[in-house]
Amino acid sequence: MQHIKVFEACVHEFSRLPGIGRKTATRLALHVLKMKSENVERLSKSISELKEKTRFCSECGAISEGELCGVCSSPSRRKDVICVVEEAKDVFFIEHTGQFGGVYHVLGGKISPLDGVGPGELNFTGLVERVEKNGVKEVIIATNPDADGETTAMYIGRILKKFEGLKVTKLASGIPIGSHIEFADEITVLRALEGRREL
Ligand SMILES: [Zn+2]
DSSP, X not given: OOOOHHHHHHHHHHHTXXXXXXXXXXXXXXXXXXXXXXXXXXHHHHHHHHHHHOEEOTTTOOEESSSSOTTTTOTTSOTTEEEEESSHHHHHHHHHHTXXXXXXXXXXXXXXXXXTBOGGGSOHHHHHHHHHHTTOOEEEEOOOSSHHHHHHHHHHHHXXXXXXXXXXXXXXXXXXXXXXXGGOOHHHHHHHHHTOEEO
């Protein structure tokens, strides 16, 4: 087969993305080749700009344009109520409901023994520090309702036990957030927030 270096390089880059196999990567590279030049430019510009102009909030780990994200830097948000989520994208979803007045904490994943993710890989230390530092009154756990999400929730409950008077709650069960985010609508999330119960 004919070997075209530049095309292969592009396929290789796409295949490094999560969930993209070699077959899909080839299809994407081919698609780029068929695209209008200005659209390809727009795509590559938006990727570089994303990396240049956004980062993760130093306080909560959400996607941010500055050192602190809009939620953490807002004076109207309650710093003593923290909602713990698995991934940065989960923040967008809960924010979209407009019903949560506290701040977030992004773990960066969930404890998953099968995938080799232990507590050391996730930002639990930051959570404990924030609870200590900000006199937090409530921690709402919004991990996924799957086995790993439940394990993670139990782990959080355990590490926060030492804080007397701290309320640790969990979203009403069976509510898909996070990896299932696209399947949960705002009202479902709202109900989950309202129906949260103590761990
Ligand atoms: Zn933040």
